[in-house]
Amino acid sequence: MRVIEPGHIYELNNLDGEGKSVLITYVNRENNPHEGTQTQEILRAQIDINSVLIDRTNHCDSCLRWEGNDRIIKAISESQRQLRLALLYHEQRALERKMDKGKLLPENIPVAEDGHIQIVEDVCIWKENKHTDADTGCGYVVNDQPLRVKDLMRADYTSSPYKFCFGCGKKIKFIPLNEEN
Numbered sequence: 001m002r003v004i005e006p007g008h009i010y011e012l013n014n015l016d017g018e019g020k021s022v023l024i025t026y027v028n029r030e031n032n033p034h035e036g037t038q039t040q041e042i043l044r045a046q047i048d049i050n051s052v053l054i055d056r057t058n059h060c061d062s063c064l065r066w067e068g069n070d071r072i073i074k075a076i077s078e079s080q081r082q083l084r085l086a087l088l089y090h091e092q093r094a095l096e097r098k099m100d101k102g103k104l105l106p107e108n109i110p111v112a113e114d115g116h117i118q119i120v121e122d123v124c125i126w127k128e129n130k131h132t133d134a135d136t137g138c139g140y141v142v143n144d145q146p147l148r149v150k151d152l153m154r155a156d157y158t159s160s161p162y163k164f165c166f167g168c169g170k171k172i173k174f175i176p177l178n179e180e181n
């Protein structure tokens, strides 16, 4: 990695091809204005990449079980939690600045039954199915992990149960077979 424009443009190592550079370009609203992305968006991409890594590891584990894969998934899940925290801290910064500018009054944000800020939950419903592991609301196929999805959904089975859908990234609402169908 090479810094092209401090704080704004970074060049990544490029393999093969004709030396066309791969850049991470941040938006610049300072001395040299140009378009680009922001750290939050790259954090979201990294969180999604961790989901891919977990999914891939599960897939490989269902081909050939190795107990060390559980540790790999735990490590990736913990790293994903840290990335989500980093994203939350960015949002905290943005909310504080909006409050200081008078654009946000925290006392006016609706609260839920638990007395805290209301979160509108956008969930992906995973319905356990007799023939596959689960039918997912977004169409993500989970039946390449025979008999493991239900176990991985249980909080007592692992410290990192599935919480977010690998298909759409939404929080999973899991409906076991005996409750619904």
Ligand SMILES: [Zn+2]
Pocket: 124, 125, 136, 137, 138, 139, 140, 165, 166, 167, 168, 169, 170
């Ligand atoms: Zn989904």
